[in-house]
Amino acid sequence: MITTNDLTKKYGGHIALDNLNLNVKEGEIYCLLGANGAGKTTTINLLLGFIEPTSGSAFINQLNVHENPKATKQFLAYIPENLMLYPSLTAVENLDYFSGIAGKKPTTTALKGFLEDAGLQPEAYDKRTSTFSKGMRQKVGIAIALAKDAKVLLLDEPTSGLDPKASNEFGNLLQKLRKKGVATLMATHDLFRAKEVATHIGIMKGGQLKQQFMADDISLSQLEKAYLNTMDYKETVS
Amino acid sequence: MLRPNFKYELKQLLRSNWLWLLCIILISLFSFATYNGLKKVEAREALIASAKAKTQENDTKMLKTLDSLEQGLEVHLKPWDLPSDPIVVGSDHPRVAAMPAADFTFLATGQSDLFAHYKKPKVYGGGIIEDFTEMTSPVQLLFGSFDLAFVIVFLLPLLIIAFSYNVLSAERESGTLRLLAAQPIGIRTWVLQKLLIRFFWLSVLVLVSLIGVLLVFKADPFTNISGLLGLLGLVLVYMLFWFALAFLVNLWVGSSAKNAVAMLGLWIGFVLLVPSMLNQLGTTIYPMPSRTLMINELRARQADATERQDEILDNYLRDHPEYAVNDTTETRNFWHGYMASQNLLRDEIKPVTDRYNAQLKKQQRWVNRFKWLSPAVTIQESLNKLAGTATSDYENYREQVLAFSEEWRAHFMPFLYNNQKFAKADYPDLPRFEYQKQDQSQMASIPMLLLISLVLFGLGFLASRNMKSGGILNQA
Incomplete structure (x- = not known):
């Protein structure tokens, strides 16, 4: 449902996203973890067609996002960090x-x-x-x-600023959608929520996808350690 | 996309009280402007009616006097006031050459602040060029008249700016644009639809409140349906032009603050600067000869003609043997020489006045050629034409008055040179003035402004063709 092939976005000399390869299938929830500037929001913006990739391609339901911007949006729903109505x-x-x-x-x-x-x-x-x-x-x-x-759900920090109860309710909703076969890509800082709802987890840094896990194969503490290692916080943790 | 946009745009406008506010503002402005315009028309009609009534009264007295004279009765008048003298009739009993108000004169004051609406051409005096430079209050001239044309040309665009400057930027600033941009729609098409919907609702408000106000003030808009349709058509295309500009600004500029400044800048440019520049350039390229020098030249020629009156009269009678038959040196008086000299003088000064008028026409032609640069100029001119207060209307009136003045003088020449007295029976044959309004189409502006608006909408699409949603989403 969501596929990216060597997706790259550069702003001048700055690489915001570097050769990202992702594949999120029906009924999967893929959480992208990473610090600010890791490339999570850039990935979502590219999948929404809000920005043009420097190279590589992004697909929603097998349609190239940048060649078929309106058609791909028929299949997706997007919830930004601060959804305004x-x-x-x-x-x-x-x-x-x-x-x-x-x-x-x-x-x-x-x-x-x-x-x-x-x-x-x-x-x-x-x-x-x-x-x-x-x-x-x-x-x-x-x-x-x-x-x-929608067959694809793109979420950008959807639980930031939510109280634990609301955040939990939101997680349950995502599970409902997953059962309906919706493919979800969620960018978040929230390790706990990611572990709770995701089927797959990826850790990004400097525009690169550094590590990927099946959520069931990793505990929360292992995820935290892996995240901090990726962020070069090794010394602090040890 | 159009159906939900149409439905919810109206709901949001109603709930934000925008439409109610606009309604109140429009009705207030239209009411005040219509009231002002109608008062001006009333004053003008009253002046003309009063002048005509006075003429009628004088005529009645004159006919009574003529009747007494013809019956051999004694009348208590000085010899130079007796109406049996044709020069007395031509001078003291002039006709009123009036320019009555048209159906939509209340709409635009136009040049009516500068010119009088009736003249009384006489057989002598300033009739040669007629004085068309009368002025009313200079303060009013400075600030302009608060008429409907002023509301439409100057104020309506400001309401449109307030109503349209932030259609896109408000979405960006409130955060709804990202959710919108994630829908299978084109943002440019969405902005266009929003603006056209607002144009539609504002048009409904403007047309309903305008017609409502005209009916309330008994301006009888339906007596001249083609004029009314012309007025509504002009208003709609002018509004469309400003919405087209708003479309460009919404796509091109960025934040609401910048959009507002850009739109106000365009308003200043199109409504104030371009007309002023066109006028300034017109007067620079085609400078008017000095009016003072022209008047001086006319006076010099007049003085010369007065000195040569006898010689001129001899020449005149040589050219008019039909008058010479009845000429005897004994019956000649001041008027024989004077009128002959005036005829010659008119021929002599024609090149001077023609030069002045030709330069004025060149200026007007120059402004006309470039008026499309400012829709404000185009619309103002069209409204003036509809109201019958355009420069061309006063020029037409002036020419008709000059022709009538000529006809009036010519009517008394046979009386004067045949030494014939003016009788009661001659009264019905006195020339009368009937103003002929020229047919002017103000509709040419409609397709022109429509075309300009379409070009602006097209420019908006073209200019933002390469601008992806991200560009629109991130403008600041």
Whole structure:
């Protein structure tokens, strides 16, 4: 579902992403870990077609992102670190709007169903989103993905700033989507959440994918150690 | 994408109170401007009516006097005031040559601050060039009139700027743009749709409030349907031009603050600077001859003609044997010489006045050639034409008055030189002035502005063709 072949992005002399090769299949959640500037967000921006790669290619559902920008966006949903909605519209209206511009025409009942599946409390459906917390907005973002019937979910630091309960709920939602066969690529700093939700974990540094693991093959402490080793914190840890 | 954009754009505008605010502003501006315009028209019509009533009153007195004279009754008037003298009728009982207001005159003051709307050409005096340089309040001239044309040309673009400058940047700044850009849509098309939807709603507001205000103020817009459609068409294309500029700025510039500055800069450029520069360049390239020198030259020639009145009269009668038959030296008076000299003088000064007028026309032609550089100039001129207050309307009126002035003088020449008295029976034959409004199409501006707007929209697409979403997402 998500494939990158030697994907590279340079800004002048600075290499933001260096020959990234990734493959995220249906029903997989791939967490990209790394410090700021490691290339996680650049990867997501390239997959969204927001920026052009210097070399290499990115594919969503076997379509080249940069050759078919609109077609690939039919299949994907994106939740940025701070998902913002139209504050003067309600949750249902925001969902209707974003589904509508994506070419879907769900009924109001269906819209409310998506919000319910995303875990939003029913009393919030018809409230303007200007009063929504970040967690509630993220749930509307998930509902947008559901309404769009997205096959690929791209998440950029989705749990940063969320309280543990909201973060846990978000993790559960991702698991639900995984079971529906959605391929998810999540950029995060949160090792604990990554270990909790991911099927695969990759650690990036300086634009390169340094290590990859199957989440089930590694414990949280091993992941932490591997992360810190990659970040050159070896001395501090020992 | 259009359906959800249309539906939710309206919801957001209504909930943010933008449309209500615009509605109040538009109704207030249109009301005040229409009221002002109608008051001006009323004042103009009242002046003309008063002048005509006075003329009617004088005519009644004159006819009574003529009747008494013809019945051999005694009248208590000085010999030089008797209306049986044709020169007295030509001088003291002139006709009113009025330029009545058109259906949409309240729309644009135009040149009406500079020119009078009625003249009373006489057989002698300043009739040679007619004085068309009267002015009203210089303060009003300095600030302009608050009429509908002012609201449309100057203020409406400011409302459009406030309504459209941040369509894209607000999305970027509020964070919704990243979510939008992740949808299978083109951001440029999305911006275009948002602006066209706003154009649509603002157009509805403008047209409804404008027609509503005109009806409330009893300006009777439906009595001249083609004029009304012309007005609405002009307003719509002018608004479209500003929305097209907003499209360019939204895609090209960046943050809301920069967009606002850019749009205001364009407003200053198109509404204030370009018209002023066109005018300045016109007067520099085609400088007007000094009016003072022209007047001095006219006076010198007049003085010369006065000195040579006898000689001129002899020449005149030689050229008009039909008058010479009745000429006897005894019956000659001041007027015989004076009128003959005036005829000659008119021929002599024609090149001087023609030179002045030709230069003025060159200036106007120059401005006309480049008026497309400023849609404000184009629209103002079209509104003035619709209102019948354009330079060309006053030029047309001036020419008609001069022709009538000529006809008025010529009417009394046979009386004067045949030594014939003016009788009551001659009254119905007095020349009358009927202003003929020239047919001017103000619609040429509509396709021109439409074309300019389409070019701007096309430029927006072309210029941002290579700008990927990332560029649009990260502009600052």
